[in-house]
Amino acid sequence: MANGEKVSANGEKVSSGASDLVRARDQLLIEAGGPEGNGRNARLDPEALRQAMVDLFELWLTTKGHEVGITADSGLAIVAVGGLGRREMLPYSDLDLVLLYDDVDPQRVAEVADQLWYPLWDAHIKLDHSVRTVPQALRVAADDLTAALGLLDARHIVGDEGLSTLLISGVRRDWRAGIRSRFEELIAQTETRWRRSGEIAHRAEPDLKNGRGGLRDIQLLDALAIAQLTDAMPGLGPEVPGGGLKQAHRRLLDVRTELHRVAGRARDQLRAQDADEIGAALRIGDRFDLARTLSDAARTVSYSTDVGLRTAGNALPRRGLARLRRVPVRRPLDEGVVEHAGEVVLARDARPQRDPGLILRVAAASAQTGLPMSATTLNRLGEDAPELREPWPKEALNDLLVLLGAGRGTVDAIEALDRTGLWGRLFPEWGVVRDLPPRDAIHTWTVDRHLTEAVAQAGALSTRVARPDLLLIGTLLHDIGKGRTEDHSLVGAELAVSIGKRLGLWPADVLTVSAMVRHHLLLPDTATRRDLSDPETVNMVVKLLDGDPQLLELLHALAEADALATGPGVWNDWKASLIGDLVRRCRMAMAGEELPAPESIPAELRRRAEAGGVHVDLEPGEGRYHHVVTVVAPDTPGLLSDAAGVLALHSLRVLSANLTSVGESAIDTFVVAPRFGDPPDPGLLRQELIRAINGELDLGTVLARKEREAGGTQRSPYAQAQPRVFWIETAEPGRILLELRAEDRIGLLSRLAAALADAGVNVSWSKVVTMGSVVIDTFCLDLGASDTPQRRAEIEEAVLSVVPPQQPKKTSEADTENGSTSVF
Structure with missing residues (x-):
């Protein structure tokens, strides 16, 4: 080809300019059905796309290397680590390269490095690079555990293959020789990563690379295998459910590949808004099918990692006085079962x-x-x-x-x-x-x-x-x-x-x-x-x-x-x-005993109700942080909304509510829990309730401001739950139960009561149960002869108008950067 052009694995022309490399990569993504694809071309599956990416980058590096003088006898070599080193090049993975040299003028090395790195930087390709002699690289690996793990994936690309072999063999030799002294640090680093990134199998938006059960753990197993402490697939072969570790590895890679393709950028965390599209692209199904596939793969990797670390720990040579200890005794546990070396064996x-x-x-x-x-x-x-x-x-x-x-x-x-x-x-x-x-959404586990x-x-x-x-x-x-x-x-x-x-x-x-x-x-x-x-x-x-x-x-x-x-x-x-x-x-x-009748109203409360006026009492509840707030006030429409709103205004979460009427007055009893600190003085609650009843306190506006100050609706990481209304029949004609399941928000009970009051509905009693960030609120409604499907639909619409809606799918990159997480 003229002008130094080559032909890539897919037939594209690739010149030594890195901009051509980017164009060829983008063309691959189009042909693979990526974000710019029109879907009419034959789609590359994730594995084929990764191999095409490896071929493309290797071709460019080989061409560019020859162009700048990196040949077999030049004393220079390009070594790939990371994804390219493992032959797992994803669409937007970083390019991790080491330029090795031996007995070459430093000025010449600097010129070659500039000719390699600058075209890549100019083309906005993420590059992690270093220029070292073999002894320098070995010293870095000896001092830095992360660098050592990365260099274990090193692979020769172009130039003096002898230099690359010296580095690769040296890193692996030193790794095997030094694993005993580095094993505890390796365990500590791994556990820190797990704590930071969580478990993929039970994470709302998992980190496919760093999470427990992810791709980093597979690299850890490879490192232990190189150290000759365990094999690369400990404990799980292809015959087990899910196809074993090899299949789990491929599934994780496929999902991460598709995540890059969908996002149009490097990404390790699978976000909810991408899950359906990725599941469909991989022919897995919807987001729930994808979550199931990931759980299977991640738990397979987690189990294999546990086995690998345990096997490696038992295989480490003893040192010091430990050498003098006798071989571990086999302690009987049951018929045919014994303990040996900290494990249950036959x-x-x-x-x-x-x-x-x-x-x-x-x-x-x-x-x-x-x-x-x-x-x-x-x-x-x-x-x-x-x-x-x-x-x-x-x-x-x-x-x-x-x-x-x-x-x-x-x-x-x-x-x-x-x-x-x-x-x-x-x-x-x-x-x-x-x-x-x-x-x-309230469930944590599979x-x-x-x-x-x-x-x-x-x-x-x-x-x-x-x-x-x-x-x-x-x-x-x-x-x-x-x-x-x-x-x-x-x-x-x-x-x-x-x-x-x-x-x-x-x-x-x-x-x-x-x-x-x-x-x-x-x-x-x-x-x-x-x-x-x-x-x-x-x-x-x-x-x-x-x-x-x-x-x-x-x-x-x-x-x-x-x-x-x-x-x-x-x-x-x-x-x-x-x-x-x-x-x-x-x-x-x-047992045939007489059931207790509804609890009678205490004489003091009955006296207050008959006397009229507004009264508020606050007493300790059954739980350590629970309190009982009793409100006695004229039985007017909107009282429940006003009372619940005042409680929400003072950061009191309503756990339950009980409504009773005595003559012209209502007695509302709330079990509440402060979101933080101690509850307010009941006198203050009474004053603000009077203001709310008289229309002097606009609870809707105040609660909205309080909600904004608290960070919106305080939505949980599982904020994809669709609010739902259920109608439950009772034995009494005209009396019906309305159950709402929705995410909690500040002042939700107040808003619900106001919506029901505005709809002209009489609430006989209600129960409120809060489970994490989800509430299940049940209202007993007296509809009488107006209990028709149309009437129920009107009430349901009124109720749903004040609850947090299902979070919409976000499409823009700016939105997804700052959006809340959700289960997929």
Whole structure:
């Protein structure tokens, strides 16, 4: 070609000018269907695009190197590290290069470096560069752990290959020789990175490169393999769920490649607004399908990293007095199970081929002791252990209960079994919920991880029930029906029957576990949606449970474990008191005792109500930070809105509200929690409530200003939840329950009450439950003969007009830089 032009792998002309390199890269992205693509050209998949990028940059560097005199006998060499060194060049990755030289005039080296770097800088290609002799580069690697890890990926591009070989072999030799003294620093650096970037599998907007389970961890495993402390794929081959570490690596790379292509720039953090587009481009599905794929890949990498670090630590040569210590003793833990070198392994005489229950004994020993299961042991069990016959032997069921009742150790043990395919062998139904992302914003974990977290919580509650075995099994299965189009409680109840029979439970116990799964939402839903003083509420629950007090007891404990495993703030003192009150009333009904009547109004409050005027009292509540505010005032439209607004004005978060009328006055009782500090003086609350009632205090304007000062609507990192309204029928004609699920905002209850008042709706009572950043507010409305679909639609529109809407998808780069995060 004329003028030094070459032809790239895709047929494009590439000259030695870096601007041509950029144009060729952009053309590749167009042909790959990138941001400027028209979609009519054949689309390169992410792996092919990465290879094309590698070929393109190598061609340019080779051409430019020859042009400036970097030849085989020049004493100069270009070495690539980073993405180009690993042959993982992403569309907008930094170009990491080292110019090596030996016995070359420094002035000549500087001229060559300028001829290499300046064209790249002029073309706005991000460049990380250095110019060194081989000894200098080795010293840098010896002094800087990050530089050493980067140089382990070094690869010769052009020039004196002998120089490149000296560097690459020297770095790897020194790495192997010095790993013993650097291992603790390597662990500390890795844990710091994990704390800073979080877990990819359970992060709303994960860092694909630096997060736990990301690409940096795969590079860490490669570094340990180069040090000859472990192999590059410890513990997980292609036969395990998800295809093993190699497949997980490719999936992470593919998503990050597509993220670069969609964003049009280098990016490591996958943001919510890009998730649907990336999922569709990779033919994975929507953002939930993408989240599931990433969770699977990241948890596979995390497990492999744990195994790799543990194996490497055990393989390190001992030093000092440690050399004189005897070989670690094999301590028996159970039949065929021993502890060795800090891991749970098989005894020498164990025969997995003849012992199908060995898998559960190993896992139970691991959960109880907190010791990890050896990857070699898990692989051997996967290859040799036969299937458990159905129904399971009693010993196997007992080992399962030991595993489930071990608290926090349960989570790690089940995770290890699941990543290696053994848990799915015991519970084939688990595949549907494995890595399934939550659809509700208040959930922290994937569905399968939520189940194991709930079991860990239930273990701490086992002494509160007469059948802790059923509590553990029912908790493990309570969401097993998710991931299907039907009601997950009904599907799960059917699955629980087949699983219970497989486990060898008695028929009556199978029915109890199935009922636990079917009704696991009954108590929290009823306690937060219904009037507990209404006998019909209690009778409904008792009837659904067939009057079974044991089932009621199990559901009570399951409700707490489920909430504790859902996310921060979901279980709180107020919710506990609501469910506890409902359970107490149901027990009395089941025992044939007379249900308590609604609490009578204290004489002093009744006297104040009859006397008229405005009164405000503030007293300590049941929780440490809870307070009870009682408002007595003339029963006028908008009183609830005014009272709730005054509370919000003083940063008092309303946890519940109870409304009662006495003659011409209303008695509103609020359970509140200060967002910070101590509550205000009740006299001040009274003064401002009077001003609000008289129209002298514009609460709408003041609350809006307070919200702006607090940073908008204070939206959570999961702020993609669509606000929803549910209508729930009652036994009384014309009386209906309106339940709102939405993100919280300052003064939300005040706004809702005002919207209902403006719509001409009479609110008989209300319940407010705050779970983290999400509220579930239930209002009992007296609509009478006006209860029509059209009337309900009007009320729903009025309510939704004052709640935070679903966050719109942002398109501009400026918006995405400063926008709030959200679950994808």
